[in-house]
Every structure is written in C-alpha cells, then in structure tokens.
Amino acid sequence: MHKLFLIIQREYFSRVKKKSFLLMTVLGPLLMAGVMIVPIWLSMKDKTDHQILVLDRSGIFIDQIPNTEKLKFTYSTQNLDSAKAHLKSGPFDLILELHYDLINNAKPTPYLFYKEQPGITTEQYISNSLENILFDYHLQGDSIDRNKIDNARRPVELLLNKVDEKGVDKKTNTEFNMALGLGFAVAIYMMIFLYGAQVMRGVIEEKTSRIVEVIVSSVKPFQLMLGKIIGIALVGFTQFILWILLTALVYITVTTVIFKDQMKDVQKQNSQIEIIKKNDIMAHADKMKIVDTPQDTIKWINYVNSLDKPLIIGCFLFYFLFGYLLYAALFAAVGSAVDSEADTQQFMMPITIPMILGFAVSQGIMTNPSSGIAQFFSIFPLTSPIVMMMRLPFEVPTWELATSMITLVLGFLFFTWLAGKIYRTGILMYGKKTSWKELGKWLFYKG
Amino acid sequence: MEFILDIKNINKQYGNYNALTNVSIAIPEKKIFGLLGPNGAGKTSLIRIINQITGPDSGEVFFGGEKLAPKHVDMIGYLPEERGLYKKMTVGEQVMYLAQLKGLKKNVAKEKLNYWFKKFEIENWWDKKIEELSKGMQQKVQFIVTVLHEPKLLILDEPFSGFDPINAQLIKNEILELKEKGSTIIFSTHNMGSVEELCDNIALINKSEKLLDGSVSDIRKKYSSNTYNIVFKGNLLGFTNDLWAGAELLEKKSIGDLHTVTVKLLRQSTPNSLLNAVLNNAEIISFNEIVPSMNDIFISVVENKSTLNTQSSFTE
Secondary structure (H helix, E strand, C coil): CHHHHHHHHHHHHHHHCCHHHHHHHHHHHHHHHHHHHHHHHHHHHCCCCEEEEEEECCCCCCCCCCCCCCEEEEEECCCHHHHHHHHHHCCCCEEEEECHHHCCCCCCCCEEEECCCCCHHHHHHHHHHHHHHHHHHHHHHCCCCHHHHHHHCCCCCCCEEEECCCCCEEEECHHHHHHHHHHHHHHHHHHHHHHHHHHHHHHHHHHHCCCHHHHHCCCCHHHHHHHHHHHHHHHHHHHHHHHHHHHHHHHHHHHHHHCHHHHHHHHHHHHHHHHHHCCCCHHHHHHHCCCCCCCHHHHHHHHHHHCCHHHHHHHHHHHHHHHHHHHHHHHHHHHHHCCCHHHHHHHHHHHHHHHHHHHHCHHHHHHCCCCHHHHHHHHCCCCHHHHHHHHHHHCCCHHHHHHHHHHHHHHHHHHHHHHHHHHHHHCCCCCCCCCHHHHHHHCCCCC | CCEEEEEEEEEEEECCEEEEEEEEEEEECCCEEEEECCCCCCHHHHHHHHCCCCCCCEEEEEECCEECCHHHHHHEEEECCCCCCCCCCEHHHHHHHHHHHCCCCHHHHHHHHHHHHHHCCCHHHCCCEHHHCCHHHHHHHHHHHHHCCCCCEEEEECCCCCCCHHHHHHHHHHHHHHHHCCCEEEEEECCHHHCCCCCCEEEEEECCEEEEEEEHHHHHHHCCCCEEEEEEEECHHHHHHHHCCCEEEEEEEEECCEEEEEEEECCCCCHHHHHHHHCCCEEEEEEEECCCCHHHHHHHHHHHHHHHHHHHHHHC
C-alpha cells in the first residue's frame, strides 16, 4: 500500500511539475475562452461599412431597403457594365442588381457584385429586406391587408411540463436537454482520451527506457499499472479544476473589461436583424397580446431548475471517473504491448470504436431516450459513460441508472483484471511485434 | 553449508514454449554464484521467478529457509539485463524514488545515497537529469540503486554487457567488497569467460534444463582432461619416444630446437612419472596443466548429453 502511494506520488508530481502541464493549463482556458470569444469578434469584424449601389429595373425597391449604421443603399438605373467599371474606383463596394422579372419569379435570384466578399450578416440583411419588400408588394397587389396576416400568424411554442410522482409540474425543454447531454458526453469522451493516452504514453516510456523491470522487481506489475492510472487521474482532476477557474477568470475579464462597449453593440445589432427577419411579427406581438410567453432568461432558469442537479453532477463525476478508470486500464494494456507509440494503431481501434459508436447512436437516443437501443448502450460498460450522460437530462428510471452504474463498476474490475494480465507480460517483452493472437496467449500465462 | 536460495523442481512454460524444465539449484550463502548458459537457456526466466516478477508453474523457491514471499523482495537487489532509468527525472529524485520502493525510509535512503555518491565521486550529479548523463554515468547510478538497500542477495543479469572496462572493474571491486560484507551474488551471463574467475559456484543451464552445478574447483577437477602443456629444448623425436605408453602426444610446435607440445596422460601416469620419463632428452622450460574453461566444459557437457540422447533414441 505504501509502495502504491509512492508510485501515485511520482506519477502525479512528475507530470504536474512539467512545463507542458503548466503550458496546457494556461493555454487550455485561453483556447476555450477563444472558442467563446472568437464568434463575437468575428461578428464584430463583419460590421464593416458598405456602400451599396442598387440597380433596380423594376422600380418597386427604390428607397425601400432601410439603411443601417453600416449599410448605405443608393439607387440608380444606370447599366450594369458602367456600374461595374466604377466598382473598382468609385464610392460603391457592392452592386445589387435587381432584374425586371424579379417580381414575378417564384424564386427570385438577384445578383450581388463585390470587390471583397461581404460577411454573412450583410448578405442575410439584404436578402431578408428584399423578401420583406416583395411580400408587402404581392399582398398589396392582391389587396390583402398585411396587418390581418400578421394577426393571423401565431407562433406556437410547446411548453413541456413533466409531472412527477408527487404531481408537481416541472418545465423541460428537449433542445436544452439534448445540448446538455451532448455537452457532458463530449466532455467525458475528451477527458478519457486525453488522460487515457497519457497512461499509454507513460507505459511506453517505462518500457522503452527499460526502467520497468527494475521497478517490477520492487512492486507488483499490477501495482505499477494502478499507481499510474490513479496518479494520472489526479493530474486530470487538478488540471480540470484549474481550467474551470482560469476559464471563468479569462472570460469574465475579457467580456467585462475589454469588450464592454462592443458587446452592447453586438446585442443591439443582433436584435435589429432579428426584428427584420421575423417579418415584423414580433413587433406587433404586444398589440396582439400573445400572453404568457416567459422571458428567455426566466425560461432558461426554469429549465435548469427542473433538472435534478445533484444527480446529474454526481453522475457526471461517477461516469467520468469509472469511464476513465476502465479505459485507462485498456490504454495501459495497449502501451505494454508495443515498443513505440507508432505501433499502437492496430490496438487502438477496438478502444476507439465503442466510444465512436456511442456518438453514432446519439441522434437516435435523443429522439427516443427510452428505446431499447438507448437502454442497451447506456448499460453496456464501454459505452455507458457517454450514452448514459446523453440520456440523463431526459430523466432515466432509477433501476436503469443503478444497473448501468453497477455494470460499469463490474466492467471496470473485469477490464482492469484483463488489462493487468496483458500488461504484466507485455512490459517485459522487448523488440517483438505483438499480434492479436499473441495478446490472447498472454491472458492465459500463469502469474 | 548454508543456502540462501533453494530452488526446487521449477517448471515454467510460456504457451507451448518451455522456459524452465524441472530446475533445482541451491545457492550457498555469502558466495558468488554463476548462472551460466547461452542466450535463451532460461536464465532470465529463473531470475524473474526469484524476483517474484513472475511465478513458476510448479516447484518451490525457499529464501533463507522460508518459502519465497513478497517481503523478500526488499532483501534482493536486481540489476536486469534490460536496464534503464526515467530519462526526464533528475538523478536525485530517481534514486530516492527507487530506494523508497525497495522499502528504505526517506532519511535512511538519503544517508546511504550520500555515502555512495561520495564513494563514486558523483555528488554533483544529484540535480542533473538522467538524459544529460553518459551511458557509463547512468550505469553507475543503476549500480548504486541496485545495492543501496544492502540486499542479502544481489542478482546481476549480464552485468558487464554495456559496461565500459573502467566501470566494469569498479563494479567487480564493489562486488568483491559486498561479498566480504556478507552478501550473496548471482551472476547470470552467456559470456562464461567473463565471470569464471569471480565465481565460487556455478550452474550451467541449456535449453531450459540444468546441465550441472557445483563448486568451480570440483567441476574443473571432474572435467579435467589430464592434458599438459610442455615447453622444452632438445630432441623432439627422443622426447616422443620417451613418452612411450604413459602419454599421448596431441600437438607439437617447434621453433629451432624449442618445442611446445601438448600431451595427454594415459592410464595411471602422473605428471611426475611423465617428467621422469622425458628428462633425458628434454630440458624442461615450463610444464602446465591445461585447465578446461567453463566454455569447454559447457560444450563437452552439451555434446555428451546429445550423444546420450541419440543413443537412447537408437535403442528404442
């Protein structure tokens, strides 16, 4: 027991003290914050000014497209070629050409000419505006009052309420549950591979540096394997906590201090686009008194409240821990069977496949979270850490959750035992290309 | 004689491959024991069983009279044939780690390490990374780690392969000193000449089986070929005639009237009777018994065994 502790200690500190650990711990949050910040930055970048020359042959669009802060529309009837010639030198950087037959076309296709490609928001703004104008134009032609149509259109949002045993309602949302489940599953998948691969590399390092035989003359091979797996789990835990803290710190700093003004702009801009997109429906919403639609924020708070948070967080930690332990043992076995990382490919396949399979069936599982497939994959120990996390926000019967957890623990014990048998033979086999058949034989060697 | 290790009827198989077949060896205490045999004979398999890295399929091992158990691991020092160190760790961290794995307390380990580092004059290596050390330097560290916990039994697998001559000599001296202090040392090697002069006892193994074992002097006596090397001045023809029926001339080489011959004594002849017979025609310059090397003995044992085998299969 004391020796196991020594091994865990070495595995932990030799990794935590490395420069690469520090680097990854610092870069990790920057990358993650980057993932959150880059879209904001990109959408800001898209707000370059455009001077747009509209060549309207039909005449119905003249002065109809609303100017915005960044987009200014000028109307002309000159011919396209001379306008294009001015595109290079003139004040306009975009030409919007609207044909004569645009009005009667079932699927209108106006042209936009550019020197430098405009961003997607600009494109969307233009096409939405045109759609809007055409819509009004055709309604007027048929003498239909637009207000009546707007009044008649009622967007429906299904509010899901789960009634529990006590008869209390809980508001849920399928999209929210899907996103949450998938998020947890991806996190577990990434963690297992990130730290599992570290276990494998550690084993290969010990084997290629030939230290392993010295060590197994002092401790049992199984102890060495276990010590490594636990040590690296602790490294992962440390890094995880540091990441969460640092990410939060970076995100808060960046959004509150640096992008303060820009954030407001982006929000304003986005809401403007929203309004145009929805054909002014929402603009009339208050008049029409579509009541009882809760505000977005309140909605989200309701969903989060509806979740059994201690259960979900507890399960996340459980499936993460045992999923990692199970796979780490397999990674250790793979590491022991090869002489270099380049040789690991053939043995990695069967480890990767169950995980990928878990994601492959995810679509089916989310559309029908209580199907037989969902049940099977959330109980089978090689896929349960991923699939059960996807199902969990949809609420899983207690007996299924218990079976899945017990199976995972049993699976962990079984695969660790199996991996231990391969490991203790593999680490002492040098310079031999191992085959699957060989690996099978190792299982039956006596201690 | 006390035995530190008593190996009884060990069998070990890997799949269909026999690594050890009914091997029994007793290793006397406070002696240097040579475990000799060609590559693939089963030496390393036997050593791994003694180190409890693997277990035998059948048979038993006794350490100091007790059945081999996990607690004995700390009484054994093992330098494997495939040896190395963590490249990224510093020397100090590494030796402290390995010493503690052998059951030494932190402060005791530090004290002993200071002694050895001083002795080998490598105190300034403590904070260096292993990858910064040359191979010879790493070997010194490895040796220290092996002997640091003052093991009762020291097992060195191919100890001199890869050691440069200076380090090899240093290690040889240390080994003799450890023997003086009461350690038992097992050498395992396929290079039989390299340890012959160090060993008190040996065992020869080949193809998973033990061929013979015993003290080096007894084995030499048993396998002595009764041949002598004589250098003399004089008449070679007269010398040959004088040998008569007492000895047989096997080889001769002459430079002028200086002759070097190899003779084998026959029947009851003794070195003295041989010398008496040839003194008339030869002025003896040197007279030596040709001592068989372990290599010769090994080859003759392997050959005898195979001839025995063919005979037995013939009678069947």
